Amino acid sequence: MITQPRIQNNPLEKHLWTWQGHSIQYTVQGTGQPLVLIHGFGASIGHWRKNIPVLADAGYRVFAIDLLGFGGSDKPALDYSLEVWQKQIKDFWDAHIQEPTVFIGNSIGALLSLMVVTQYPDIAVGGVLINCAGGLNHRPDELNLPLRLVMGTFNKLVSSKTVGPFLFNRIRQKNRIRNTLRQVYCDPQAITEELVDLLYQPSCDPGAQQVFASVLTGPAGPAPGELLPKLNRPLLVLWGENDPWTPINGAAIYQQQRQMEKDVEFFAIPQAGHCPHDEKPEMVNSLILDWLSQMT
Numbered sequence: 001m002i003t004q005p006r007i008q009n010n011p012l013e014k015h016l017w018t019w020q021g022h023s024i025q026y027t028v029q030g031t032g033q034p035l036v037l038i039h040g041f042g043a044s045i046g047h048w049r050k051n052i053p054v055l056a057d058a059g060y061r062v063f064a065i066d067l068l069g070f071g072g073s074d075k076p077a078l079d080y081s082l083e084v085w086q087k088q089i090k091d092f093w094d095a096h097i098q099e100p101t102v103f104i105g106n107s108i109g110a111l112l113s114l115m116v117v118t119q120y121p122d123i124a125v126g127g128v129l130i131n132c133a134g135g136l137n138h139r140p141d142e143l144n145l146p147l148r149l150v151m152g153t154f155n156k157l158v159s160s161k162t163v164g165p166f167l168f169n170r171i172r173q174k175n176r177i178r179n180t181l182r183q184v185y186c187d188p189q190a191i192t193e194e195l196v197d198l199l200y201q202p203s204c205d206p207g208a209q210q211v212f213a214s215v216l217t218g219p220a221g222p223a224p225g226e227l228l229p230k231l232n233r234p235l236l237v238l239w240g241e242n243d244p245w246t247p248i249n250g251a252a253i254y255q256q257q258r259q260m261e262k263d264v265e266f267f268a269i270p271q272a273g274h275c276p277h278d279e280k281p282e283m284v285n286s287l288i289l290d291w292l293s294q295m296t
Helices: 052-057 082-096 108-119 146-159 164-169 174-184 193-204 208-216 222-228 248-261 281-295
Strands: 014-017 023-027 035-040 060-065 101-106 122-128 236-241 264-269
Touching: 014 082, 023 052, 023 082, 035 082, 035 108, 052 060, 052 281, 060 082, 082 108, 101 108, 101 281, 108 122, 108 222, 122 281, 164 208, 174 193, 193 208, 222 248, 236 248, 236 281, 248 264, 264 281
Parallel strands: 035 060, 035 101, 101 122, 122 236, 236 264
Antiparallel strands: 014 023, 023 060
């Protein structure tokens, strides 16, 4: 296994890019083979703070981008969808990279990475999926009763112009963010004030509540099962074993690809939840670097 440098907490240098009239925040470090890191729902480029320096020091040009509606990017009132962000990522590649790239994502960022790798194979060397989401949000048929009814009612309330802002202001309170993180992180020491602030601060921006409502009530988008038949690039699939949001049994569809002679590697991350890149960064960084070294 490749020896990697110690993770450093140096602040990420932020840049702005104008896309379709909106300000998009991104960061870039290092030189070499380009990698693009794509965060999950409610997160931002800061969620990759334990990964970017290590990957850059290992000889890669590492980009991370805030999806429109999240982090330091603008939060306009529009109908958000995976297709909107897929277009953003493709246009970012056209503007800043223009070399075959490895796309690395967590949660919905992983699903976006799979979308880019399968739908724009000419720009992709491969993809790394970390606890890949099955969609932008749960499809109704994925939820059993009574949860299906509960979530349907909740989503209607979230999108309400009167009740929605009240609900959002309660959900985004720091103590509630901590409680949510305790559900999806196995290691309580990984739930730092820095992490809580990273999730809290963007929620204070104008438009954040409308983004939240649009995502929860928007279309789920393509499912992994619809995308994988188109796969002709290597994939590394990493999964925190204790993820309650996207349980590890959802990884079976990727493991089955090996039986179809697809170039897919899979590793379970023990004692990790939904965000193993942040909770177990040393292991995740090493697995990514090992896999990348085999591709060159």
